[in-house]
Every structure is written in C-alpha cells, then in structure tokens.
Amino acid sequence: MVQYRHARLDASFGALSDPTRRAVLLQLGRADASITDLADKFHMTLTGMKKHVIVLEQAGLVSTQKIGRVRTCKLGPRQLEAEIAWLESYRELWNARFDALDEVVQQLKQKEKNP
Numbered sequence: 058m059v060q061y062r063h064a065r066l067d068a069s070f071g072a073l074s075d076p077t078r079r080a081v082l083l084q085l086g087r088a089d090a091s092i093t094d095l096a097d098k099f100h101m102t103l104t105g106m107k108k109h110v111i112v113l114e115q116a117g118l119v120s121t122q123k124i125g126r127v128r129t130c131k132l133g134p135r136q137l138e139a140e141i142a143w144l145e146s147y148r149e150l151w152n153a154r155f156d157a158l159d160e161v162v163q164q165l166k167q168k169e170k171n172p
Contacts, residue, residue, distance in 0.1 A: 072116035
C-alpha cells in the first residue's frame with residue numbers, strides 16, 4: 058500500500074511538474090479536446106503533445122479515447138486527494154514551526170522591554 062501510494066504521488070507530481078502539462082489540464086477542465094487541437098493551441102508537434110498526454114494519462118489525470126483517427130482527451134477519473142493530503146501535512150508542519158518561531162520572537166520582545 059505504501060509503495061503504491063508513493064508511486065502514485067511520484068507520478069502525479071512528475072506530471073504536474075511541467076508547465077505545459079498543467080496548462081493542458083486547465084484547458085481540459087474547460088472542454089475535452091483532441092490531441093491535434095491541444096498541439097495547435099500550444100504550438101507544438103503532435104508527437105510532442107502526445108508525449109505530454111501520455112505522462113498525464115499514466116498519472117491518471119487524463120483519459121483518452123480513440124474514435125476513428127481522432128484521439129480525444131478529457132480529465133481523468135482520478136482526483137488528487139492523496140496529493141492534497143500530502144501537501145496539507147506539510148502545511149500543518151510549517152504552520153506549527155512558524156507558530157513556534159512567533160512565540161520565540163514574542164519572548165525576545167518581552168525580554169527587551171523588561172530587562
């Protein structure tokens with residue numbers, strides 16, 4: 058289970074690490090599109106766009122369906138709950154650290170006022 062979760066996080070964050078792939082997800086959030094349409098929109102070759110779509114598809118963020126000669130892309134069925142939970146745990150950690158730092162600063166200010 059843990060190995061699967063790490064592999065899934067790695068795939069998701071790897072897919073999301075590229076600005077083009079993030080923009081493709083944003084575009085597909087508006088409407089489904091063919092790989093040709095996406096390639097035209099992003100001014101890239103079909104091969105280049107197909108590589109981006111494959112990475113997104115392997116991460117479960119995009120699904121494709123081929124009808125005839127056209128491969129249509131849409132947002133995948135997988136939500137990002139595990140990724141959000143991972144990020145949230147780090148936010149909680151950093152918030153706790155900043156709260157502790159704030160306490161130290163307040164104590165130092167008090168010591169300066171009352172030597």
